[in-house]
Amino acid sequence: MRIIVDAFGGDNAPVEILKGTADAVSEYGITALVCGDEARIRAVLSGNGISQAGMDFLNAPDVMPVEAEPTEILKSYKNSSIAAGMKALAGGLGDAFVTAGSTGAAVVGASLIVKRIKGVKRPALGPILPNSAGNYMLIDIGANAECRPEMLLQFGVMGSAYMKHIMGVENPRVGLVNIGAEETKGLELQIQAYHLMKNNPAINFVGNVEGRDLPLGACDVAVTDGFTGNIILKHTEGMGKFLSGELKSMFLAGFSSKIGALLLKKSIAAFRKKMDYTEYGGTPLMGISKPVIKAHGSSNAKAFKNAIRQAKNICENDVNDKIAQALFIAKENA
């Protein structure tokens, strides 16, 4: 299996990206096609003592900055490392593509260069977030700020396939993010989506889920428009930081507390690991004809390596074929 990687995406590129890629090659038995300025990549590899075993290179001289308009991936930045990776994936030079670059550019590039699975209305970003039951997928979190009801149904179908075949959840419970349990709650979007989802055998729909229910494990796939999803995703991060900060000040509150903190050290490490997004890899871009993984912009080597592992799992489990099949069933029953 060959995974294509964007060497120049994210805050810690290229060093951490290349380290993570080298680790993935040695741990997971894959090969890598590394996209970016080849001379610089080679210099960074040798300068940092990173092995280039199992790596091929695809020279792409430019770097697309995160603040660039996403559509520029087709224009001013068509020779960037991220554009090269998308084209390599579309052209069959590898099995999946992993980038820690701009989310917007990844969505646009994947949609327009790699293309969608047949029948998919819009691709969606589905990160895995921690909750009291373990974790859940929140989909979409920003690929589509505005959505139509049919899109939400498809998000549920795609998310279910991922949770089943990658996360090992037998019959994933799909919830619709809303402001009340009754099917009459919410805006027109939620009311119509509820109706579509309720009657479709392609998903195990458990009804509306409120903001309170998400961290408490009410569903395995939480379906929402990209605006609301983006707020929830970032609020999860912010609450985690806020509450960790409160914990920290608790531990510094007095001598006895410091002893307490020492004794709790092991448990706290386990807690941090649970809250650490890098454990889950990156965010899969659901609905694209070939696997595209958006690693977190602040990915270090470990996070990037985990994103590559995730890409490998998606390939090995034919998740995209399974999504296409489930979408067909969903459409037949719509």
Added chain:
Amino acid sequence: MRIIVDAFGGDNAPVEILKGTADAVSEYGITALVCGDEARIRAVLSGNGISQAGMDFLNAPDVMPVEAEPTEILKSYKNSSIAAGMKALAGGLGDAFVTAGSTGAAVVGASLIVKRIKGVKRPALGPILPNSAGNYMLIDIGANAECRPEMLLQFGVMGSAYMKHIMGVENPRVGLVNIGAEETKGLELQIQAYHLMKNNPAINFVGNVEGRDLPLGACDVAVTDGFTGNIILKHTEGMGKFLSGELKSMFLAGFSSKIGALLLKKSIAAFRKKMDYTEYGGTPLMGISKPVIKAHGSSNAKAFKNAIRQAKNICENDVNDKIAQALFIAKENA
């Protein structure tokens, strides 16, 4: 000062409501007009040894259930304790009204019986939530699922008046909840609201705030539509519960951890107090011509007492007059 209370609203009515009211009378030097089935109220007072000093009663035989359609406050439940309280406030029988009953009925009743402040497009619910800087107001959280840009500007103006005059924040920073920092981000609602808010001297607008920024203290007033606000409010509750649960299992993880937990006891109590919504009282219904406070449905005596204290503060500081004045300035500069 006389505070009108709904004796039959909330999960713990009437006992906890009456206890909280009695405590407020004795601690804050107010009198209370208690609405509901008078015979039952008197029986509960004497049966529980609760003092009725400082209390008058307004007999209202019915109780409006939370699941009833909010507009029924004007029809089937026009003789309910909550409807009686609204009418008493409108008729000048007291200075403010506090209810732990249905949020929907409180919004409809306040809007149609007590009426809005002149110029207010729509009233809004603005709870105070904890964050790393202390706390902030999130407005709206469900009075209006769908909003227009002018409404968001008014929410910012009303929230600022509250944070300044009740919470003591000198020049409250108003943020617009959005999915990115740039003023071009978001849906049409956010883009237009940004423009209105940016140019209005009635508020100290600090721009867009993302989900991550809210718990980290980026603003004192976070303005949003009621759909998004409701999700954030409940997600705050859910994340608090989830993370407290994780803390608890940390403490039970082993013998050494139990010792750690004992030593940390005091700090944990302080943490819980910070996360406890009952400390802040209830949620003020902003934009109504007289103060209406929606206490949490699960209020105990302490929470209800705090909601009464909050009502008293709003009256003493003439917050409603200040809101009317600020809205006038905002309109002149729109």
